[in-house]
Amino acid sequence: MELSTILIILLLAVGALQGIVYGVILATSIKYNKTANRILATILFLLSYRLIIQIMRLFGIGYYDSWYYIMIDLSWIHGALLYFYTKAQTQPRLKFKTKDWLHLIPVAIQISFSIFVRLQNLYWDGTKESLSWLGYYGYVVWMNNSTIYIIASILIIIYAYKSNKLLNSIDQNFEIAAKKLTWIKRIIRSFLVYFSIVLIVLLVDLIIYKTASNESYFYFTRFYYFPFFIGIAVLTYWICLEGFSRRNDPEIAIKNTINPDELSRLKVISEKLRLAMEENKVYKDQELSLQSLAKQLDIKPYLISRSLNEINNKRFNEYVNAYRVKEVQLLLEDVSNSKYTLLSLAMEAGFNSKSSFNRAIKKQLGISPSELKIKK
Incomplete structure (x- = not known):
């Protein structure tokens, strides 16, 4: 060859x-x-x-x-x-x-x-x-x-x-x-x-x-x-x-690219959502849903979803649970709450089940609930 x-x-x-x-x-x-x-x-x-x-x-x-x-x-x-x-x-x-x-x-x-x-x-x-x-x-x-x-x-x-x-x-x-x-x-x-x-x-x-x-x-x-x-x-x-x-x-x-007027309207909705969460703490309502929040704020549900998606890059449950997780962290920092179980504090923060709480902690913080209590 x-x-x-x-x-x-x-x-x-x-x-x-x-x-x-x-x-x-x-x-x-x-x-x-x-x-x-x-x-x-x-x-x-x-x-x-x-x-x-x-x-x-x-x-x-x-x-x-x-x-x-x-x-x-x-x-x-x-x-x-x-x-x-x-x-x-x-x-x-x-x-x-x-x-x-x-x-x-x-x-x-x-x-x-x-x-x-x-x-x-x-x-x-x-x-x-x-x-x-x-x-x-x-x-x-x-x-x-x-x-x-x-x-x-x-x-x-x-x-x-x-x-x-x-x-x-x-x-x-x-x-x-x-x-x-x-x-x-x-x-x-x-x-x-x-x-x-x-x-x-x-x-x-x-x-x-x-x-x-x-x-x-x-x-x-x-x-x-x-x-x-x-x-x-x-x-x-x-x-x-x-x-x-x-x-x-x-x-x-x-x-999709958004025209300036539409973007401005979605930012206004995003601010209303923030105030509802931070000032009114609506996330503590265990029965809170997209429809019930839309009714409270007098905003169509699809506009809330669109605002969360475009402005916050989050879905509704993810957005609400982020506030609930922060609330649990704040409750753990208060020594007077040491007599309560972690699950009871989670319920106080708005979670309606142990499984939803566990999933949220894992997704938001990347740790298990037991690790959360250790780090308080």
């Missing part, structure tokens, strides 16, 4: 191994961005699989076997996965709808036509006449030309643009909290730039070679064939590093 071939195998192997290892890590990351990490892991697995198939061919195995054809059949899915990844990163609670699966139609078309082309081997005897015109030209165009990879590159470019458009629409219409979208754009841009170069090379070579030569065109014998896979190995390696380093980033918190 030539030294150049050994070097190519090593480069492809490093990319494939990296993709598998980091793909497993991303697929099992459950702290944040679970769906997005799993989609990126799928992309890495598919790229690694493509590299492994090519390594097998360099060792003289895997020529037109099932593993090779499965790789071919799935080559049009990368663009859709890239788009799904972008959606999952920008919509943490993403649930795929029926229309989302329409993006997989190109893959279904490719699998169907690929099966049709492979079936031509049953009739092929080496002559054009042994096949139908569709079977013959389909076989020649599909198997010998770079048609599959030209279309795959076009699909990736299209979906990269769709992904960028999605990110730009978010930049314009939403306020992004917790983290920026810069690194997601880098991943999309890497696919866009690389496969744009691949597409240009494929088209120029195909047109020029067909025009200048009467010889049969075989994609896998062209000068750029191995550099193309080395590029995929480098791309896989780089995406691994990006995805791994960001796998536990907090999910993107997206809030």
Whole structure:
């Protein structure tokens, strides 16, 4: 085996191994961005699989076997996965709808036509006449030309643009909290730039070679064939590093931008809520609810919820329990209350059950109720 071939195998192997290892890590990351990490892991697995198939061919195995054809059949899915990844990163609670699966139609078309082309081997005897015109030209165009990879590159470019458009629409219409979208754009841009170069090379070579030569065109014998896979190995390696380093980033918190008048009104409501809590201590009412408080303040319940969400970044129960926890802490500081149990003080502060008190202490302070009494 030539030294150049050994070097190519090593480069492809490093990319494939990296993709598998980091793909497993991303697929099992459950702290944040679970769906997005799993989609990126799928992309890495598919790229690694493509590299492994090519390594097998360099060792003289895997020529037109099932593993090779499965790789071919799935080559049009990368663009859709890239788009799904972008959606999952920008919509943490993403649930795929029926229309989302329409993006997989190109893959279904490719699998169907690929099966049709492979079936031509049953009739092929080496002559054009042994096949139908569709079977013959389909076989020649599909198997010998770079048609599959030209279309795959076009699909990736299209979906990269769709992904960028999605990110730009978010930049314009939403306020992004917790983290920026810069690194997601880098991943999309890497696919866009690389496969744009691949597409240009494929088209120029195909047109020029067909025009200048009467010889049969075989994609896998062209000068750029191995550099193309080395590029995929480098791309896989780089995406691994990006995805791994960001796998536990907090999910993107997206809030609708609020016009100044609406924001001002919500701030007024927030101040009324604060006064009701701090001066009137309405939180001590064990039966307090969003509806009962709204009735007391003569404010519609949805406006209270919206104000708490936009101004205080809290839900109603979380907001009220924060005051109740502080009240319990104040009661514990008073030595005259040492004769009372912790639960009785919790009830005095407005909690209506031991379980709700325990949950609130754990969420608000990150400690157990017994630790709270020790720290009084």
